[in-house]
Amino acid sequence: MLRLDRRRAHAHRRRRLQDPLHAAQADLDLERHQHRQGARAAGGRPHDAGRAGGLARRSEDKSRIYAYEQARRAELDPAQEAEFRKHRKAWKFFEAQPPGYRHLAAWHVVSAKRPETRQARLARLIEASASGLRL
Structure with missing residues (x-):
């Protein structure tokens, strides 16, 4: 594939990223995301242990150890x-x-x-x- 062909093939992706996201589209995206999260929880994924495990295992002495924190x-x-x-x-x-x-x-x-x-x-x-x- 020639370089120009590759540029044309990916031009639609750039245009899509540059288009403004309308409020209605943002609402639809949010609704889809929430639906997927609900389906995962209903299907048993992620498990309660996995969902809460990260926060439960966190120790205060290992938190905020970096300069910017x-x-x-x-x-x-x-x-x-x-x-x-x-x-x-x-x-x-x-x-x-x-x-x-x-x-x-x-x-x-x-x-x-x-x-x-x-x-x-x-x-x-x-x-x-x-x-x-x-x-």
Whole structure:
């Protein structure tokens, strides 16, 4: 099949995606989806254990472990921040970065479980910031 033929064959798909979805069509789609979900539940799929199992097995200590899930902003410990401030060029670069990057970088350092790892990550962050690079 030639390249032009392939483009023509897929043109109708692009047009379909670009067409606005009318409210009536959206209602029909929602109705079909709900009907399918009801049929699955009536047929025994998914089972109650499968439906509720994911939430029941979830433990709070394994939830919200990623930087973007944190309710509070990640901040370096006072000792870590003092060490970072000693390197003026690195600190100036770090402070010039957007708050989102500072949060992620600080979380990368603070989230380590072992103190050796935290220290190594802080050293890598200082080195990268002194060079004008992000992690």
